[in-house]
Amino acid sequence: MxxxxxxxxxxxxxxxxxxxxxxxxxxxxxxxxxxxxxxxxxxxxxxNLMAVKFRSGKTQVLVALVPTVANVFFARVIKGMQEAAASQGYSLLLMNTMGNDEIERNCAKLVDTSQADGVIQLRAFNPFAPDQFQSEALLPMVNACEIVDDARFPTVTLDNRAAAKAMTEHLISLGHRRIAMVKGPQSSPLTRDRLAGYEDALKAAGLSIDESLLCAGDFTLASGYRAATTLLSLPNRPTAIFCENDEMAMGAMRKVREAGLSIPGDISIAGFDNIAFSAYAEPPLTTIAQPAEEFGETAVNLLIDVLNGKTKRAIKVILPFEVITRQSTGPAPTTANL
Amino acid sequence: MxxxxxxxxxxxxxxxxxxxxxxxxxxxxxxxxxxxxxxxxxxxxxxNLMAVKFRSGKTQVLVALVPTVANVFFARVIKGMQEAAASQGYSLLLMNTMGNDEIERNCAKLVDTSQADGVIQLRAFNPFAPDQFQSEALLPMVNACEIVDDARFPTVTLDNRAAAKAMTEHLISLGHRRIAMVKGPQSSPLTRDRLAGYEDALKAAGLSIDESLLCAGDFTLASGYRAATTLLSLPNRPTAIFCENDEMAMGAMRKVREAGLSIPGDISIAGFDNIAFSAYAEPPLTTIAQPAEEFGETAVNLLIDVLNGKTKRAIKVILPFEVITRQSTGPAPTTANL
DNA sequence: CTGCAAAATGTAACCGATAACATCTTTTAC
DNA sequence: GTAAAAGATGTTATCGGTTACATTTTGCAG
Missing domain, CATH: 1.10.260.40 (lambda repressor-like DNA-binding domains)
Incomplete structure (x- = not known):
């Protein structure tokens, strides 16, 4: 060379x-x-651009901390990030962190060691060392999707609570009174927010919250299937199951069909994310659409603003959601079943 | 700092x-x-690791050229790459190239400009400039999944022809005689190989190849749906549809169900890839399992070997496939329908 | 043709680490 | 006690660019 x-x-x-x-x-x-x-x-x-970057002190590299790259929703976010980064002359260093704090801390060190300019975190965790917490300055990080409550990070999110409330209201309006919820991991704020929205809607409708209708899942197809198995075995089973993501909803649908029940005749099912598969499910899944690519794009743009000192104070961007009504939700069965 | x-x-x-x-x-x-x-x-x-890398001339960065990161199969490959790279102290720079030659050429320049050590290409295209073609040396690239025929690249692949043949034989053994195939993009060697395997099986069984049963798709759910629409409208419709990937198969299943036909009662459907969703489809999809994570892992390891000069000649690794028989394929309907 | 401003080009410090080589200090052995 | 060996530490060139500043060349007015 x-x-x-x-x-x-x-x-x-x-x-x-x-x-x-x-x-x-x-x-x-x-x-x-x-x-x-x-x-x-x-x-x-x-x-030799390595020499240039070394001298300039700018790497033009952004690190993305992704819990699971093999996730349909995150894949869309990644796409958005990648494209926005590329269009601004940045490269995207993708890290599959498996939601592991230690791995994420290591990734954050890429910034400390001048190997990257900033971080985009898709999970609610601050990977920077505690001593860096002292400073009032904005850390070179943007938090997207699942956000941590830290005023120093610009964030891109969706009103998960309102979205879950809207979906729950949709189910209530169809006459459902026993609505189950399949949650995500306990540790996830998303779960907390969506659960809160679900409760908001139930309370507003004067319905009580039945703990036995709350199931824990982990956002995988298999966990949705397991949750449905539990719910169907209840003496007084729900007439609707609202899953915190589409994968779990599709897992649940599989179980419900296997049990010989009709969707939505016997049980309505709703998801969250509107992944491509949900429109092709049997029946097509009612869900909440999130602008996934836009999450990634916005996060990258915010981060670059922070790096350029354009953003003085951490701002919070709230992207819109949309309830997509398909055939997996329908009127609650008559009380004969209950 | x-x-x-x-x-x-x-x-x-x-x-x-x-x-x-x-x-x-x-x-x-x-x-x-x-x-x-x-x-x-x-x-x-x-x-400042940037200084270290600059001085050492090694970036410890590998570039992955991925046609679409928002693809379930590639997401698994990415996961494998990411983990293998991390475990060897390399970072993975992920590029969503949309199968665009120009973008891929630009990415390859990262190597020329000392910003990355090597490239993993998931598509059949050589992104390096033609003048670099002259050299007999191994280019710092490994080709995985869809491979280009170039002796200077180590490759990781699967015997797509044999896999497609095996699936077609499975359908033939169930009594199917009119087997449609939904292909991928014309430009993809994968399509050529899988089609060849399909033809191999038909010929071996003494069946003729009916051009009207070959449909073009683009590996998306929507294209599978469209292909099925075309196939169902044929005067003499097929009793089985073999799709070159699971997404198209799931798109096709949706159409077949909408047409009021039973799977596999009226029409059997088979896919390729064994993505997570296929086990949860209605009915669960018969498909070919590929060790996706292993593709990524093997590619990374091969590339690092090349970079370390451990691999003198380009080798070709062929990973195993497996026919996964589920409920979407079954005996061909009796001739009453034909 | 001279003089001076503007344009073109050159020189060398610098970014932050590494490592070859030089130098200084401490052991060890006799 | 001293020489040689071993160990510890220091000095400095180096990687490949960029850029401030210095210097040379060019162009044009008078």
Whole structure:
């Protein structure tokens, strides 16, 4: 790999001239420019951008902390991040952290060690060392999707509580009174918020909250299936199951069908995320649409603003949701079943 | 951010001693070591790894060219790559190339410009500039999943032809004679190979190939749905539809159900990839399992071998597939329908 | 043709670490 | 006690660019 010095020698100029030819061509005379260009072409010179980044102190790299890249929803967010980053000349370093605090702390060190400029965190966890907490300055991080409550991070989120409330209201309006909820992991604020929205709606409708209708899941198909198994075995089973994501909803639908029950005839099912598969499920799944790509895009743009000092105070962007009504939800069965 | 010089000053030693304290502690006396460590702790010194990488000429970064990160199968491959890379001290720079040659060429430049050490390409395209083609040396690239025929790239693949043949034989053994195939994009070698396997099986069984039963798709749910729409409208419709991936199969199933036909009673459907959703489909999908994570893992390991000069000649790794028989395929309907 | 401003180009410090080599100090052996 | 070996530490060039500042060349007015 040839260096700028070799190019300079071959063109019979100084390294500064070569650098200028590349950076500010108008500061170099046309003759010289041509000569330098020839040398560059001949040697196949490619500037070592590692050297440039080292000197400039800017890496143009953003780190994305993703709990699971093999997740349909996150994949869309990643797509959004990747595209926004690329369009602004940044690279996206993707980390599959499996929601592990230690791994995330290690990833955050990429920033400390000047290997990356900033972090986009999709989980509610601050990976920066506690001593960095002291400072009032904005840390070079943006929190998206599942947000942590820290005033120093710009965040991109969705009103999960309102969304869950809206979906629950949809179910209530269909006559459902025993509505189960399949939650995500306890540790996730998303779960807390969506559960709160569910409770809001029940209370507003004067319905009581039945603990036995709350099931824990982990956002996987299998956990939705398991949750449904539990719910169907209840002496007084629910007429609707609201799952905190589409994967669990599809897992639950599988179980309900296997049990010989009809959806939505016997049991209505609702999800959250509106992944591509949900429109093709049997029956097509009623769910909450989230602008996943936009989450990623917005997060990246916010982070770049922080890095450029454009954002002085951490702001919170709330993206819109939409209730998508499909055929998996319908009128509650008559009381004969209850 | 403090530098090694500041640490040296505070500890009253030279920069070399600080460097040694970090790299080869046994070459430094215990007293000094303690003093240096104190200075490091006090200043919160973190070595600038950008400087290290610049000097060493190794970035410890691998670039992954992924056609679509928002794809369930690729997401698994990415997971495998990410984990293998991390365990060997490499970072994975993920690029969502949308199968665009130009974007991929740009990504390959990351290697030229010393921003990355190597490339993992999941698509059949050589992103390196033609002039680099001249050399006999192995380019720092590994080709996985969909492979290009170039002797200089180690490759990780699956015998797609044999897999498609096996699936087609499964359908034939169930009595199917009119078996449709929903292909991927024309440009994809995967499509060519899977189609060849399908034809192999038909020929071996003495069946003729009916062009009207071949549909083009693009690996999306929607294209599977469209293909099924076309196939169902044929005057002499097929009794089985073999889709080149699970997404298309699930799209096709949706259409078949909507048409009021039974799966597999009227039409059997088979996919390829064994994504998580296929086990939860209605009915659960018969498909070919590919070790997706292993694809990623193997590709990364091969690439690191190339980078370390351990691999002298490009090798080809063929991973195993497995026919997963579920309920979406069954005996062909009696000739009453045909 | 001279003089001076503007344009073009060159010189060298710098970014932050590493490591070869030089130098200084402490053991060890006789 | 001293020489040689071993151990500890320091000095400095280096990686490949960028850029402030210095210097040279060019252009144009007078």
């Amino acid at each position: 040839s260096t700028i010095r070799e190019v300079a020698d071959r063109a019979g100029v100084s390294v500064a001239t070569v650098s200028r030819t590349l950076q500010q061509p108008d500061r170099v005379s046309p003759k010289t420019r041509v000569r330098v260009q020839e040398a560059i072409d001949h040697l196949g010179y490619k500037p | 403090s530098t090694i010089r500041e640490v040296a000053d505070r500890a009253g030693v030279s920069v070399a001693t600080v460097s040694r304290t970090l790299q080869q502690p046994d070459r430094v006396s215990p007293k000094t070591r303690v003093r240096v460590q104190e200075a490091i702790d006090h200043l919160g010194y973190k070595p």
